[in-house]
Amino acid sequence: EVDELHDAVGKRIAELVGSQAAMVTAGAASALTLGTAGVLTGTDRQKVNQIPDLTGMKNEVIVQKSHRFPYDHAIRNTGVKMVEVTTRAELERAVNEKTAMLFFLNYANNHGEIKDAEFVEIGKKAGILTFNDCAADVHPVENVSKWIKMGFDLVCFSGGKALMAPQSSGLL
Numbered sequence: 001e002v003d004e005l006h007d008a009v010g011k012r013i014a015e016l017v018g019s020q021a022a023m024v025t026a027g028a029a030s031a032l033t034l035g036t037a038g039v040l041t042g043t044d045r046q047k048v049n050q051i052p053d054l055t056g057m058k059n060e061v062i063v064q065k066s067h068r069f070p071y072d073h074a075i076r077n078t079g080v081k082m083v084e085v086t087t088r089a090e091l092e093r094a095v096n097e098k099t100a101m102l103f104f105l106n107y108a109n110n111h112g113e114i115k116d117a118e119f120v121e122i123g124k125k126a127g128i129l130t131f132n133d134c135a136a137d138v139h140p141v142e143n144v145s146k147w148i149k150m151g152f153d154l155v156c157f158s159g160g161k162a163l164m165a166p167q168s169s170g171l172l
C-alpha cells in the first residue's frame with residue numbers, strides 16, 4: 001500500500017533528522033503548500049475540505065518584507081494572505097487572532113532585521129507556529145536537523161537540489 005509506505009518512510013526520516021514527523025513531498029514548493037495547509041486545518045476533515053476558502057479560520061501568515069519570494073505562491077495556494085513586517089516590534093504588533101503562522105525564508109536570513117533564532121523565539125512567545133523554507137540549504141548535511149533543533153516547527157528541503165534526490169521530490 002503506497003499510503004502505508006509513504007507514512008513509514010516519513011517515520012524513518014523523522015527518526016534520522018530528529019523531528020516529530022516527516023513527509024516526502026513533491027518538492028519544496030509542495031512542502032510549503034502541504035505544511036501551511038496542515039497548520040490551517042490540523043486533522044479537522046471539514047477544514048481540510050474547505051480550504052482554500054478560509055471563512056471562519058485563521059488566514060494570515062506573517063513574513064518579513066525581505067523574505068517575500070516567488071515560491072510563496074505555494075503558501076498562498078492555501079488561501080492565506082501574507083502580512084509583511086520589517087521590525088520585531090511590527091511583527092509582534094501584527095500578531096492577532098487571525099495569525100496562522102510565521103514564515104521564514106532561510107536564504108534571506110541576513111536580509112531581514114530578525115534572524116532565525118530570534119524569529120523562533122518570537123513565535124514561541126506568541127504561541128504561533130514557525131515555518132522555515134531551507135530548500136537549498138543542505139550543505140553541510142547536518143543542516144537537515146539544524147533548524148529543527150533551533151526550534152522551528154516546520155522546515156522543508158528540496159529533493160532536487162543538494163539532497164540529490166529526484167527533481168520532483170522534497171521533504172517537509
Ligand SMILES: *Cc1c(COP(=O)(O)O)cnc(C)c1O
Nearest residue numbers: 027028029071135136158159170
Ligand atoms: C528551489 C526552491 C523551492 C522550490 O523547490 P522544489 O523542490 O523545486 O519545489 C522553494 N523554496 C526555495 C527557497 C527554493 O530555493
